[in-house]
Amino acid sequence: MSHHIVEVIHLRHIYPDGTIAIKDVSFRITHGESVAIIGANGAGKSTLLQHLNGCLEATSGQIRIGDMPLTKATLPDIRRTVGMVFQNPDDQLFMPTVFDDVAFGPLNLGLVGADVEKRVTEALIQVGADHLRAKPPYHLSGGEKKRVAIATVLAMTPDILVLDEPTNGLDPYARRQIMSLLQEFHHTKIFTTHDLDMVLELCQRTIILHEGEIRADGPTGEIFRNDDLLTACRLEKPLAMQGCPLCSREADTTKP
Amino acid sequence: MISINAAVIDLKRLELLADGDTPIHALDARAKVLVTFVFIISVVSCSRYELARLIPFFIFPAVIIALANLPTLFLAGKITLVCSFVVIVGFFNPFFDHTELYQIGHITVTGGWISLISLFIRSLLTVGATFILIGTTGFTAVCQALERLGIPQLFTTQLLFLHRYIFVLADETGRASRARELRSCGKKGLGVVSFSSLVGHLLLRTWQQAARIHTAMLARGFAGHFHARRQPSFGMVELCYLLSWSSLFIALRLFDISETIGKVVTGIFP
Known part of the structure; x- marks a missing residue:
């Protein structure tokens, strides 16, 4: 039995206003995979992610995490198994200090005293933010907030990491920091992002979502070499795979 | 909108004060909540013309601010700001209440003025006590204490x-x-x-x-x-804290210490 497997079976989600965000989506992500879910704005990426730990309830279809189907009864276990990092760290950080915020999850898991301290310290060290522990989250920079938001999830020792736009709004240095951090994790990782160069570096597999449906699911390199597919889905090749207009460097088609 | 942002930062700063490491911070939140409750009841139950009786109550905020290392000026600023709204509420007291209470030289002090000052002092004390409770305990811990007390x-x-x-x-x-x-x-x-x-x-x-x-x-x-984060434990220290402060507040409410001290002093130095 592995908790690291994510299986989405014929998922469909209709918002109360009648918008069909996800039409019929099915995929299976196995242990240790790093998968990017990409697509244009409004393709249904964030809606899909929010189903993976029960933040949204499916209109129809099923989610399975490991051997557990996602139901009300399994929700607490699934939320511990699937760690979700939200797009906007301000939504994720709501306690008075960084320490309190990272401790929020472990305390809800029933840990007390030194165990909480240990979990928090380990998570903060892992993201290189231990020196920020006494700071209020609203005093942090964007990159620091993002790293602390990841620590809040790591402190719950999840088996699967789900990240919504992890590099969104970060400067190049902070983006690189987050990418190196994510590269070190051996969890099953699922991203949604518009940062296609990050996808190229971090994800072996890519799923393209378009208008609530899966248009492609396969090896990242193969998908990014398919120009027609990318254009049809309002996407384009990562910059690393495009030729340079200034120095006339040829596009690197061997990546990744 | 600087004022709104500044107010939020102040509110967050008040919350951060609760992370202090003094003996007052270490007390179980229930003891602090109960003491504050007894304090507020004792203060607000004083009659609106009793000014002298209210003054000794300032000993509580003074002692706790000192023991808990709270920033006095910051707290004083916030308390005064809130209390200024209370003064607006009592602004018309001097116009409606003309009961003559004291005569200082040629000036007659009416009940309206005394009740306005009394309202201000009572709001200073009660708002101050609440701020001190949040500053030494934190809002989350206060709510947890309320829950454990049966709310x-x-x-x-x-x-x-x-x-x-x-x-x-x-x-x-x-x-x-x-x-x-x-x-x-x-x-x-x-x-x-x-x-x-x-x-x-x-x-x-x-x-x-x-x-x-x-x-x-x-x-x-x-x-x-x-x-x-702090595990609640209501021990002997908390019990002593609760009993000693509560007895003092009840004593201050029942007996006019200011008047007694005044009589002693005027008795010694007639």
């Missing part, structure tokens, strides 16, 4: 969410007002019309953000309970 969980959780919502609302208000100001070019914008629309948008936006924050909390195992 229904539904009520305490609502209080906690309300507390969180204040920050969300203030942040959004700050942003929306800044955007409006920048596009009003120093004028009034579109006046009430744009203002009513802004308030409507604020409600919807804060609603959405509050929902997202709630989702983030659920994703991290929130099940209706906020857990404090």
